[in-house]
Structure formats: C-alpha cells, structure tokens
Amino acid sequence: MTQATEKPRVVIMTVDDDPGVSRAVARDLRRRYGATYRIVRAESGESALQALRELKLRGDLVAVLMADHRMPQMNGIEFLEQAMDIYPSARRVLLTAYADTNAAIDAINVVDLDHYLLKPWDPPAEKLYPVLDDLLQAWHTGDHRPVPSIKLIGHRWSARSSEAREFLARNQVPYRWYSADEPEGQRLLSAAGQDGQRLPVVVTPDGTLLVEPDTRELAARVGLATTPATDFYDLIVIGGGPAGLGAAVYGASEGLRTVLVERSATGGQAGQSSRIENYLGFPDGVSGGQLTERARRQAAKFGAEVLTTREVTGLEASGAARIVRFSDGSAITAHSVILATGVSYRQLPAPGADELIGCGVFYGSALTEAASCEGHDVYIVGGANSAGQAAMHLARNAKSVTLLVRGSSLAASMSHYLIQQIEQTSNIQVRHDTVVEAAHGSGHLQQLTLRDTQSGHSEIVDAQWLFVFIGAAPRTDWLNETVLRDRRGFILAGPDLTPDGRPPADWELDRPPYHLETSIPGIFVAGDARAESAKRVASAVGEGAMAVMLVHRYLEQS
Known part of the structure; x- marks a missing residue:
C-alpha cells in the first residue's frame, strides 16, 4: 500500500541570538503548537532569512515571525523588514525588554508590526499563547495561496537581462532569476527550445514564452495595466515618483477620475533607494520600493488607474480640455494635468561608459x-x-x-x-x-x-x-514649447513664471497663476521637475497633494 504524502505544516519561526533563550522560546512554542505547526528557530537574522528563502523555494507557508529586537549585525526590526519581502502575509512579532518598548512602538510604522511581547513572558499560557492564538487565527482568515512567479532566464552581463530584472523588481512583480550559464537555466532554455543566443527569455505562469521582450510587451504579459480604461478624466498625472503618487492618492481619494501615467516603473529615483531614513514617520528608515508599493496600493484602493510603459510625447490645450499624447499616436484627455515627471541621472561623460x-x-x-x-x-x-x-x-x-x-x-x-x-x-x-x-x-x-x-x-x-548618481536632468524635453521652462529645462510655475512675478503676457485668465500652475491654466507641476524645488521625497509628496488642492480650485472656477 502506498503511503500518502504528508501535507507540509505551516511554519512558526523564532529568531534570537541567545542560544538558551532561543531553545526556551522554541520549547514553549512546541508545547502548544508543535502538533499542528512546524517550529523553526534561528540564532541570527541572516540565518533566519536564508531559512525563509529555502522555505519559499519549497512552497512552504509561514504564519508567524517572532524576532528578538537586540540582535547584533541585524536587529529584530531590520530582520522583520527584510522578511516582509519574502513572506509579506506572515504575522510579525517583536520580542523586547522593558527598555525597548519605544523601539517596538516605532516598529509598528516600519514593519507593520502586529504585536510586541515583553520578555520574560512567564507563564506562557497567560502572556504568550493568547497572543499567538489571535495572530494565527487572523493569518488563517487570509488568502495564502502561492503567488505564481515568472521565470526569467538571462545572463549576468546582458544589458537586456538587467533591464528586465530591474523592471519586474521595481514594479513589484514576483519572478525567479535563472542564469543561462547554470544547469537549471540551461534546462529551462532547452525546454523552451532556445539556445541562449537571444536573452532574456521569460516564461509567464501560464506558460507563455517571451524572447527578448521590451518592457511594454513584458508589462502587458505580467498583468500591469498599459491601456487606459477611458479616454476622458478629471485629472491626468504624468510621472509616478513621490509627487505623482501623492497626487494620484489625493486626487482619487477626493473623487476625481484620476489616471497616473508612468513610462517605466512607479517610484522614480526614490523608488530605487535602498533606504530613506529622513522621511517623516519612519525613524528606522524605509526602502524606496516599500514606500512606493504602499503608495501605489493606496492610489489603487481609492480608484486611481496606474498605467505603466506609456511614454508621453505631447501635451496641448484645446479649449477647456487638456490633451496628453502617447508615442504610439493615441491620446487621452482631461480637465486638468499634473506634471510630475521628475528627473533622471545625467549620463557619465566618459568614453566606454x-x-x-x-x-x-x-x-x-x-x-x-x-x-x-x-x-x-x-x-x-x-x-x-x-x-x-x-x-x-x-x-x-x-x-x-x-x-x-x-x-x-x-x-x-x-x-x-x-x-x-x-x-x-x-x-x-x-x-x-x-x-x-x-x-x-x-x-x-x-x-x-x-x-x-x-x-x-x-x-x-x-x-x-x-x-x-550624477546631477539631475529634468524629464521635460518632450514638452518642447508647450509650457515655460528655465534654461536647464525645469518647469516654471506660479510667481516664478516671469522675473517680476506677474502673469505671462499670453496668460488668458483674470486671476494670476496658482502657486504650482504652469503657463497654461489647468496644467500644474509638482516635485523635482519644478524649477527651484527642494529635491526631497517629503516635499515632492507635499507638492503632489497641494497640486490636487489647486486642481479643485481650478475646476470650481472653470
């Protein structure tokens, strides 16, 4: 008789650098949960992350992560922050001493902490088990089906492979990387009927094969929105950095039909930052990717559309309408536009680069x-x-x-x-x-x-x-002479439109331009693309929100 395959148990992981404490925590967990859950313990953040990656590769589920705060090299908050990228739905618990309660409270912002426990917790029946029972119950009510991932086969020194990896990562699309030089990568190439001369090769979860795809094709195949749902909006936001995301969140949350258009991936330069430590409300820092993903989810929650891989090539005013044209010849129209195109790094003027x-x-x-x-x-x-x-x-x-x-x-x-x-x-x-x-x-x-x-x-x-990382060149060349810009290409707005602060000569309204309004009424600018902007994440988000307030004022008077 063939023995039935045992269904893998869900994991509870505990991390503590003190071996004695680590064993004691695991012992308490096994007494209560060992028959139902697999208890995994680690004695450093790095070893715990490695264990999580191995669990992920095997398709195992992790319900709860418990980490001691005071660990060397990588403290508990830093571990939980990185663990979120591997198991985002796992419930997170920080183990602290009485002196660390402020750090635990701060961690609520950094890692969406579910609970913190003071050590020691004797008796566990009163101080440990009730907390974990609630967390496990909450975890089981969620949807924990594995997210199908894309297979990306490429070469370490392939520019196209690097571009595809960066595009998927910045758009928070799950994927697995396989080197074409290694056995598993070669096996996948052979199965796909490819000899490795054209890279990257992408295999989507439904088995679709893409060879050397550009970002537009890749976006469409992995489920990113690339086509607008309609041809007319209240507000078009061009650019998905902090200013653009801020504008999309506030625009959509206040009832405006809002679409955000991004040429590559949301986040802008900030989205590529490994850690932003001076952003309000995150005392231990936050990665640009995490901040971007939270903002994008917020915008979507309020109903904003987010279009990727759409390159804007033109902007014009036609009566009360503001028309945005794309590189493929299509266009969308709106009552108002916010330019949040940000800046790009200048090219390195070195031969061979x-x-x-x-x-x-x-x-x-x-x-x-x-x-x-x-x-x-x-x-x-x-x-x-x-x-x-x-x-x-x-x-x-x-x-x-x-x-x-x-x-x-x-x-x-x-x-x-x-x-x-x-x-x-x-x-x-x-x-x-x-x-x-x-x-x-x-x-x-x-x-x-x-x-x-x-x-x-x-x-x-x-x-x-x-x-x-040299200099900041505004992404405004496509505007040509549509709106006024300074000699470096940054967009002029409000009192900066003319040296004396008066409206431009061809300004058509009785009122002066609003603070973030460009030389065309109803077209606003926010963030790094604006002349004399602060070039900080917080100020860009603030300008995005302020621009929406001014859009409302403009629409009320139109």
Missing part, C-alpha cells in the same frame, strides 16, 4: 544587482544622498565600496546623518576631487580610469561594478 550600461555600469541603485556584488570592489559616482544610500546598502556585501566625488567635501550635497554613517563604515572609502575619465571592458566592465582633478594624475583600477 555608454557601451557598458547594464553590463557593469548602472544608473541609479540597480538593487537587483546588489547580491551579485558580494565580495567585489564597487565604485559609486556621486556625492548626494542617493549615492550615499547606495554606498551604505552595497557595503553590506561588497568587499569594498569607493565613492568617487568630484567636489572636495560631501557636506555641500549630502545629509549629515549619511556622512556620519559613511565615516563609521570601515569598507567605504571616499575619494574627493576624483572623476571617471574612461570605462574599459569587453562585454562587461573590467577597469576604470580615474583622474584626480587637483593633481591631474590618472590611474587605472580593476572594477566590475560602477553605479552612477
């Missing part, structure tokens, strides 16, 4: 590449907050991180808290007065030529990884 983009040279954090940097020497160009945040993130795994800064000091461009963190991180070196003169490599980055701007001396260093 353009040919190696995605093959060792990356603009922005490219967080999907961080794991591949383990044990390697990494170079970062830039001296502002985004470069500093990337340095701190990459330093966790890289052998060394070298910040290449054109200026003689970080103080003029980087927040004080980041400078302090960099100074206290032993494997981060800052080279001032240094620029990249050239990038070298065959198929991928292999060397850099660095020049000291003070002495003029140049040297060649071995390098496989270069992340570039």
Whole structure:
C-alpha cells in the first residue's frame, strides 16, 4: 500500500541570538503548537532569512515571525523588514525588554508590526499563547495561496537581462532569476527550445514564452495595466515618483477620475533607494520600493488607474480640455494635468561608459544587482544622498565600496546623518576631487580610469561594478514649447513664471497663476521637475497633494 504524502505544516519561526533563550522560546512554542505547526528557530537574522528563502523555494507557508529586537549585525526590526519581502502575509512579532518598548512602538510604522511581547513572558499560557492564538487565527482568515512567479532566464552581463530584472523588481512583480550559464537555466532554455543566443527569455505562469521582450510587451504579459480604461478624466498625472503618487492618492481619494501615467516603473529615483531614513514617520528608515508599493496600493484602493510603459510625447490645450499624447499616436484627455515627471541621472561623460550600461555600469541603485556584488570592489559616482544610500546598502556585501566625488567635501550635497554613517563604515572609502575619465571592458566592465582633478594624475583600477548618481536632468524635453521652462529645462510655475512675478503676457485668465500652475491654466507641476524645488521625497509628496488642492480650485472656477 502506498503511503500518502504528508501535507507540509505551516511554519512558526523564532529568531534570537541567545542560544538558551532561543531553545526556551522554541520549547514553549512546541508545547502548544508543535502538533499542528512546524517550529523553526534561528540564532541570527541572516540565518533566519536564508531559512525563509529555502522555505519559499519549497512552497512552504509561514504564519508567524517572532524576532528578538537586540540582535547584533541585524536587529529584530531590520530582520522583520527584510522578511516582509519574502513572506509579506506572515504575522510579525517583536520580542523586547522593558527598555525597548519605544523601539517596538516605532516598529509598528516600519514593519507593520502586529504585536510586541515583553520578555520574560512567564507563564506562557497567560502572556504568550493568547497572543499567538489571535495572530494565527487572523493569518488563517487570509488568502495564502502561492503567488505564481515568472521565470526569467538571462545572463549576468546582458544589458537586456538587467533591464528586465530591474523592471519586474521595481514594479513589484514576483519572478525567479535563472542564469543561462547554470544547469537549471540551461534546462529551462532547452525546454523552451532556445539556445541562449537571444536573452532574456521569460516564461509567464501560464506558460507563455517571451524572447527578448521590451518592457511594454513584458508589462502587458505580467498583468500591469498599459491601456487606459477611458479616454476622458478629471485629472491626468504624468510621472509616478513621490509627487505623482501623492497626487494620484489625493486626487482619487477626493473623487476625481484620476489616471497616473508612468513610462517605466512607479517610484522614480526614490523608488530605487535602498533606504530613506529622513522621511517623516519612519525613524528606522524605509526602502524606496516599500514606500512606493504602499503608495501605489493606496492610489489603487481609492480608484486611481496606474498605467505603466506609456511614454508621453505631447501635451496641448484645446479649449477647456487638456490633451496628453502617447508615442504610439493615441491620446487621452482631461480637465486638468499634473506634471510630475521628475528627473533622471545625467549620463557619465566618459568614453566606454555608454557601451557598458547594464553590463557593469548602472544608473541609479540597480538593487537587483546588489547580491551579485558580494565580495567585489564597487565604485559609486556621486556625492548626494542617493549615492550615499547606495554606498551604505552595497557595503553590506561588497568587499569594498569607493565613492568617487568630484567636489572636495560631501557636506555641500549630502545629509549629515549619511556622512556620519559613511565615516563609521570601515569598507567605504571616499575619494574627493576624483572623476571617471574612461570605462574599459569587453562585454562587461573590467577597469576604470580615474583622474584626480587637483593633481591631474590618472590611474587605472580593476572594477566590475560602477553605479552612477550624477546631477539631475529634468524629464521635460518632450514638452518642447508647450509650457515655460528655465534654461536647464525645469518647469516654471506660479510667481516664478516671469522675473517680476506677474502673469505671462499670453496668460488668458483674470486671476494670476496658482502657486504650482504652469503657463497654461489647468496644467500644474509638482516635485523635482519644478524649477527651484527642494529635491526631497517629503516635499515632492507635499507638492503632489497641494497640486490636487489647486486642481479643485481650478475646476470650481472653470
């Protein structure tokens, strides 16, 4: 008689760096829940994350995560934050001492903490089990079916593969990466009838095969919205960074038919940040991806449409209508428009760099590449907050991180808290007065030529990884002469439209332009694309909300 396959038990995980405490916690859990749940214990955050990844690969479910707050290298809050990306529906519990209750309260914002328990909890029948019973009951009422993931087969030094990974990751689309050089990747390529010459190859959950797909095709196949539901809206928001997401949330929540149009992925530059630590309400920091995903869910909850991979190429006014045109020739119309196109990093003016983009040279954090940097020497160009945040993130795994800064000091461009963190991180070196003169490599980055701007001396260093964060170029070229911009391309608004603060000569209304209103009534600007903006996440979100308030005022008077 064939023995029936045992159904895998749901996991409760406990993490504590003290072996004695770890065993005691696991013992208490097994007494009550061992017959129904599998109890897994770990003695460090890193080992616990590795165990979670293995559980995920096997298709196991995790109901509760319990982590001690005071652990070295990775404390309980940091562990729970990373564990959220692996098992987002698991209930999260922080184990604290009496002195750590403030940290536990702060963790409610950082990791959506479900509960915190004070140690010791004797007797467990009164102080531990009732809490876990409630959490387990809440977990069981949810939907925990595994999310089908996409298979992405590519090459480490393939620019197209890197682009596809970054696109899926930034749009929060679950996928599994397979290297075409490894046995499993080769097996999948063979099954798909591909020889690996054209990469990446994408296999969707329904078995659809995509070979070298562009982002538009990829978006449509993985369930991202790319086509507007209608052709007329109250508000069109162009750009999905913090300002655009803020505008979409407030516009939709206040009853406006709102659509947000994004050319690649929501989040903008902020969405690529490994950790934002000076954003209000997140004292322990929050990753740009997490902040972006929460904002996108908020916008969708209130009814805003979010379109991806739609490139806007034109904007015009026709009577009371504002028309937005796309690169494929289609268009949508609205009563009002908010321009939240943000900025992009300037290209590195170094011979050889353009040919190696995605093959060792990356603009922005490219967080999907961080794991591949383990044990390697990494170079970062830039001296502002985004470069500093990337340095701190990459330093966790890289052998060394070298910040290449054109200026003689970080103080003029980087927040004080980041400078302090960099100074206290032993494997981060800052080279001032240094620029990249050239990038070298065959198929991928292999060397850099660095020049000291003070002495003029140049040297060649071995390098496989270069992340570039230089300057901010507004994404406004497509506007042409539609609205007034300054000489650098940033959009002028309100009193900044003319030197004397008066309305432009062709302004058609009796009233002056509102604070964030451009030279065309009903078209507003918010965030980094606006001339003289603060270039901070908090101010961008605030401007997005303020722009919606002004849209209401405009619509009431139209």
